[in-house]
Amino acid sequence: DGGITQSPKYLFRKEGQNVTLSCEQNLNHDAMYWYRQDPGQGLRLIYYSQIVNDFQKGDIAEGYSVSREKKESFPLTVTSAQKNPTAFYLCASNPGQGGQPQHFGDGTRLSIL
Amino acid sequence: QKEVEQNSGPLSVPEGAIASLNCTYSDRGSQSFFWYRQYSGKSPELIMFIYSNGDKEDGRFTAQLNKASQYVSLLIRDSQPSDSATYLCAVKNSGGYNKLIFGAGTRLAVHP
Numbered sequence: 001d002g003g004i005t006q007s008p009k010y011l012f013r014k015e016g017q018n019v020t021l022s023c024e025q026n027l028n029h030d031a032m033y034w035y036r037q038d039p040g041q042g043l044r045l046i047y048y049s050q051i052v053n054d055f056q057k058g059d060i061a062e063g064y065s066v067s068r069e070k071k072e073s074f075p076l077t078v079t080s081a082q083k084n085p086t087a088f089y090l091c092a093s094n095p096g097q098g099g100q101p102q103h104f105g106d107g108t109r110l111s112i113l
Numbered sequence: 114q115k116e117v118e119q120n121s122g123p124l125s126v127p128e129g130a131i132a133s134l135n136c137t138y139s140d141r142g143s144q145s146f147f148w149y150r151q152y153s154g155k156s157p158e159l160i161m162f163i164y165s166n167g168d169k170e171d172g173r174f175t176a177q178l179n180k181a182s183q184y185v186s187l188l189i190r191d192s193q194p195s196d197s198a199t200y201l202c203a204v205k206n207s208g209g210y211n212k213l214i215f216g217a218g219t220r221l222a223v224h225p
Binding site for chain 2: 031033035040041042043044045048050056058090094096097098099100101102103104105106107
């Protein structure tokens with residue numbers, strides 16, 4: 001059953017702590033994306049990766065970091081430099097060619113303790 | 114800054130009516146357009162995509178694209194209470210990378 005798996009579903013961060021959100025896909029997609037959604041707002045792009053070992057900053061990359069060591073995995077670290085991390089984080093993927101649709105995981109909701 | 118604009122709503126329609134959701138975009142070179150449905154607390158779900166001017170129909174959904182006017186719309190026929198959700202319009206930018214720009218969404222409420 002192909003899809004995108006995000007974990008955990010809920011995450012709490014303490015002051016000064018880094019936390020990592022997991023995103024795994026078994027769709028054999030080349031491209032993967034991380035978005036942030038705040039209440040009542042659209043999705044904003046944090047980072048994206050078109051291919052293994054390569055990634056690019058999106059519109060709001062400050063305070064976040066990513067890696068893409070495997071095709072299937074694109075973890076996002078929310079660092080202590082991100083002062084307002086409370087949001088709904090969404091991972092997406094697509095084959096990467098042309099304008100094909102992106103499909104989303106179920107999301108991780110991050111809150112500050 | 115390339116933008117995608119949507120009326121935030123709520124758009125309230127009676128059950129069985131046609132719901133019309135609209136979206137405008139600023140990047141004249143955009144070629145790919147997407148509509149996602151997002152239920153409260155859930156992730157977005159793709160419902161339609163359109164690449165060419167004109168209409169594209171899929172069941173009760175019709176996407177309409179007018180590149181000259183930089184306008185894309187979604188019609189939902191025979192609206193059901195289960196269609197109540199936020200509908201996000203997304204546009205692929207004209208740059209080389211496959212980036213989507215999302216609107217803030219229109220909240221649709223279908224009442225019995």
